[in-house]
Amino acid sequence: MNEEASLWALFGSSFLAATLLPGGSEVVLFAVLKLHPEQSALALGIATLGNTLGGMSTWLLGWLLAKRYPLDQPRQTKQQRAIAQLKKWGSPLLLLSWLPIVGDPLCFAAGWLRMNAVLSALFIGAGKAARYAVILFVV
Numbered sequence: 001m002n003e004e005a006s007l008w009a010l011f012g013s014s015f016l017a018a019t020l021l022p023g024g025s026e027v028v029l030f031a032v033l034k035l036h037p038e039q040s041a042l043a044l045g046i047a048t049l050g051n052t053l054g055g056m057s058t059w060l061l062g063w064l065l066a067k068r069y070p071l072d073q074p075r076q077t078k079q080q081r082a083i084a085q086l087k088k089w090g091s092p093l094l095l096l097s098w099l100p101i102v103g104d105p106l107c108f109a110a111g112w113l114r115m116n117a118v119l120s121a122l123f124i125g126a127g128k129a130a131r132y133a134v135i136l137f138v139v
Helices: 003-017 025-035 037-068 077-089 091-096 103-112 117-138
Strands: none
Touching (some): 003 025, 077 091, 077 103
């Protein structure tokens, strides 16, 4: 796969992996780094951007659904836990948005709670960048 197509595939997989859809962008990042090691910094940036935008799309979904469903009655246990933790710790908890299983509900809950979008994006991006930097270091 050529360099440009690899980077677009990385962006797409990173975005989708950070939404409520399942996916594993780490495998794609690993493949891109093996195929194009000279592009490691660019690949790190693209993966982080895609994953952050995906997390913010989940944040936006929570923000939009909060209009239809009141904040006092989250329906799923995952949402209840995420909301309780976000109320306690605030937007810095979004540094953990990269975690499997809990990351997406955290982003959703942050939107539902109407947390500041800029701060949310910064903390989501920082957490995702740190995860991808570890993968870059390992490879």
